[in-house]
Amino acid sequence: MLTVEGLRAWGANVDEGLGRCLKNETFYLTLVKKAIQDPAFEKLNETCGSGNLDGAFEAAHALKGVMGNLALTPILDPVIKITELLRARTVTDYGPLLTEITSARDQVLALAE
Amino acid sequence: MTDRKRMHSIPDMEAEGRKRLVLIVEDDFVNREILKANMQQEYEILCAETGREAREKIHGYSDTLSLILLDLNLPDLNGLDLLRELKKDMDLSKIPVIVLTADTESEVESLTSGASDFIPKPYPRQEIIMARARRCIELSENRDLIRWTERDQLTGLFNRDYFARYAEQYDHYHRRDPADALVLDISHFRMMNERFGKAYCDDVLRRIGAELFAFVKENGGIACRWGADTFQIYCPHREDYSALAARVAAAASGSAEGRVHIRIGVNPNVDKTGDMERRFDRAKSAADTIRNSLTESVAYYNDDLRQKELDAGQLLDDFRGALAEKQFLVYFQPKYNIQGPKPVLCGAEALVRWKHPEKGMVSPGTFIPLFEHNGLIRELDNYVWREAAQQIRRWKDQLGRSVPVSVNVSRIDMLDPDLTETLCGLIRDNGLDFKDLHLEITESAYTEDSDQIKNIVAGLRNQGFKIEMDDFGSGYSSLNMIITLPIDLLKLDMGFIRSAFSENGDTGMLKIMMDIAGYLSVPMIAEGVETKEQMLTLKDLGCDIIQGYYFSRPVPAEEFEKFIIQEGNEKC
Numbered sequence: 001m002l003t004v005e006g007l008r009a010w011g012a013n014v015d016e017g018l019g020r021c022l023k024n025e026t027f028y029l030t031l032v033k034k035a036i037q038d039p040a041f042e043k044l045n046e047t048c049g050s051g052n053l054d055g056a057f058e059a060a061h062a063l064k065g066v067m068g069n070l071a072l073t074p075i076l077d078p079v080i081k082i083t084e085l086l087r088a089r090t091v092t093d094y095g096p097l098l099t100e101i102t103s104a105r106d107q108v109l110a111l112a113e
Numbered sequence: 114m115t116d117r118k119r120m121h122s123i124p125d126m127e128a129e130g131r132k133r134l135v136l137i138v139e140d141d142f143v144n145r146e147i148l149k150a151n152m153q154q155e156y157e158i159l160c161a162e163t164g165r166e167a168r169e170k171i172h173g174y175s176d177t178l179s180l181i182l183l184d185l186n187l188p189d190l191n192g193l194d195l196l197r198e199l200k201k202d203m204d205l206s207k208i209p210v211i212v213l214t215a216d217t218e219s220e221v222e223s224l225t226s227g228a229s230d231f232i233p234k235p236y237p238r239q240e241i242i243m244a245r246a247r248r249c250i251e252l253s254e255n256r257d258l259i260r261w262t263e264r265d266q267l268t269g270l271f272n273r274d275y276f277a278r279y280a281e282q283y284d285h286y287h288r289r290d291p292a293d294a295l296v297l298d299i300s301h302f303r304m305m306n307e308r309f310g311k312a313y314c315d316d317v318l319r320r321i322g323a324e325l326f327a328f329v330k331e332n333g334g335i336a337c338r339w340g341a342d343t344f345q346i347y348c349p350h351r352e353d354y355s356a357l358a359a360r361v362a363a364a365a366s367g368s369a370e371g372r373v374h375i376r377i378g379v380n381p382n383v384d385k386t387g388d389m390e391r392r393f394d395r396a397k398s399a400a401d402t403i404r405n406s407l408t409e410s411v412a413y414y415n416d417d418l419r420q421k422e423l424d425a426g427q428l429l430d431d432f433r434g435a436l437a438e439k440q441f442l443v444y445f446q447p448k449y450n451i452q453g454p455k456p457v458l459c460g461a462e463a464l465v466r467w468k469h470p471e472k473g474m475v476s477p478g479t480f481i482p483l484f485e486h487n488g489l490i491r492e493l494d495n496y497v498w499r500e501a502a503q504q505i506r507r508w509k510d511q512l513g514r515s516v517p518v519s520v521n522v523s524r525i526d527m528l529d530p531d532l533t534e535t536l537c538g539l540i541r542d543n544g545l546d547f548k549d550l551h552l553e554i555t556e557s558a559y560t561e562d563s564d565q566i567k568n569i570v571a572g573l574r575n576q577g578f579k580i581e582m583d584d585f586g587s588g589y590s591s592l593n594m595i596i597t598l599p600i601d602l603l604k605l606d607m608g609f610i611r612s613a614f615s616e617n618g619d620t621g622m623l624k625i626m627m628d629i630a631g632y633l634s635v636p637m638i639a640e641g642v643e644t645k646e647q648m649l650t651l652k653d654l655g656c657d658i659i660q661g662y663y664f665s666r667p668v669p670a671e672e673f674e675k676f677i678i679q680e681g682n683e684k685c
Binding site for chain 1: 141142143144146147150151186215216234235236238239
């Protein structure tokens with residue numbers, strides 16, 4: 001079950017995220033569950049894989065806003081990095097960053113089970 | 114949405130304890146919900162997930178929306194494009210927009226595109242979000258309050274008082290840039306009002322206002338509704354305004370009711386040392402040159418007009434001196450009764466001429482409209498009446514007889530509360546009979562303000578004056594109205610004579626006019642008669658009295674004496 005303590009232990013800046021949710025834990029956790037289901041994760045993987053850097057930037061940018069607001073730091077940090085690379089349309093191997101994002105997301109999914 | 118609606122909505126909300134309405138445009142559920150949660154205690158929240166939905170809601174709630182929070186990355190539309198679209202719309206542009214963005218670059222672009230502020234992502238503390246929202250709404254409402262006083266309520270453009278101030282401010286910041294002053298109005302607006310009604314005309318004015326707002330938004334400058342159907346624009350100089358005239362006319366004619374003719378007077382590249390009022394007076398002068406044209410819609414102030422204005426100014430300056438020095442000469446043009454076997458002198462019309470010491474003889478066509486415009490015509494008319502009355506007295510004394518002399522009484526004279534007393538005084542002081550002085554009152558004076566004028570004229574007629582309706586047929590009187598008017602003679606508008614005797618002329622209309630006079634049992638006078646053929650035709654049609662060059666041009670009193678003496682001799 002997803003808990004504030006679990007997220008804190010995972011590395012989320014829970015106080016910051018909760019602050020934006022009026023310190024309402026239930027509301028915060030509901031939004032986190034919704035956020036980790038965001039189709040932008042899949043879109044980011046697909047577009048990076050197909051070399052569609054415009055599409056990838058859009059997906060990364062959207063994730064950056066959501067993860068930032070919920071302060072899900074282990075996902076937010078690699079998302080910020082990949083967003084900046086994609087903003088410059090840098091041709092590089094996005095694999096490691098995508099893996100990092102996916103792995104962090106999977107950890108929250110596991111916490112939510 | 115109008116300012117009026119928005120202004121009413123704010124105090125209404127406060128009085129009723131209602132919350133202000135805020136629209137959150139954000140496609141992401143999480144971001145949207147966080148903002149909503151942060152704001153909903155203080156505001157009523159409306160949400161849109163796409164650009165299209167946002168556009169619909171903005172239009173639907175435009176009267177009551179206090180703030181829009183706009184995400185820039187929407188699935189169907191770029192938020193910046195939506196922002197620019199709103200800011201181009203005169204009504205919607207008044208709703209403040211706060212942009213939600215995670216990019217520093219977008220912050221600058223948003224502000225330059227018209228956003229009032231931005232909120233970064235991740236969102237700052239609730240207090241900061243709320244402070245920014247409150248500040249934007251407060252500034253906007255304060256601006257609305259100011260707008261309420263400085264804007265014309267119908268069109269949303271500046272009103273005349275504030276326009277002058279903003280025009281001066283515009284100059285202050287564009288000292289070296291050439292600027293044009295424009296006056297725009299609608300041809301025959303009064304007639305349009307009567308034909309289509311106020312609601313339609315208000316709609317036309319609103320559409321013109323919106324088009325002018327768009328014009329100054331695109332090209333710089335400011336615009337105002339000066340009053341009724343008159344607009345003013347002060348903007349960066351351009352060579353040609355025909356495109357503006359075309360787009361305003363097209364917008365104004367929007368509905369199927371009928372084509373709206375507008376005219377624009379341009380004072381190009383204004384002299385910035387002159388005062389603001391004068392710059393627009395000149396534009397107005399230019400517009401007046403195409404007053405009756407259906408083909409021209411733009412006229413430019415130029416050196417010719419400037420010279421005419423200077424000349425007019427000089428005539429106005431010289432007026433009082435001219436009166437004192439008796440430079441105004443009263444001429445007399447004879448009127449002949451033609452119904453008998455021989456024309457018989459039956460009267461004269463007193464006509465004024467100006468013998469200017471520098472300009473020579475100035476045409477009445479030049480100075481009379483000028484004096485009518487400035488109200489000086491009253492003094493001039495009084496002078497002519499006095500001179501005419503004194504001359505009748507002299508003829509009576511010297512020749513033992515005289516003829517009735519008609520004098521012009523303008524519409525402005527009718528507003529003089531002492532009019533009857535002045536005219537009666539002339540009769541009394543010169544020992545004349547009322548039948549010696551006829552009063553010519555133009556038909557249009559009756560139609561413009563019929564009841565008031567009718568009462569005044571009836572009063573004069575009751576005193577004993579004979580009333581001639583001048584320019585009959587030019588003022589669009591209804592037959593029904595003419596029957597009720599206090600008239601002793603009808604004087605046919607010269608236009609009928611000109612057109613009846615032109616190359617393809619037809620005397621059919623003349624016949625109708627004669628029939629009307631016959632029906633009313635009043636004599637008809639035709640002026641502007643120049644040839645024997647015209648005189649005979651008019652006689653055949655039943656015209657009673659003729660005035661015109663066929664008999665004589667207007668002549669000085671000494672010359673007119675000969676007509677009286679000759680008439681007397683023939684009678685003997």
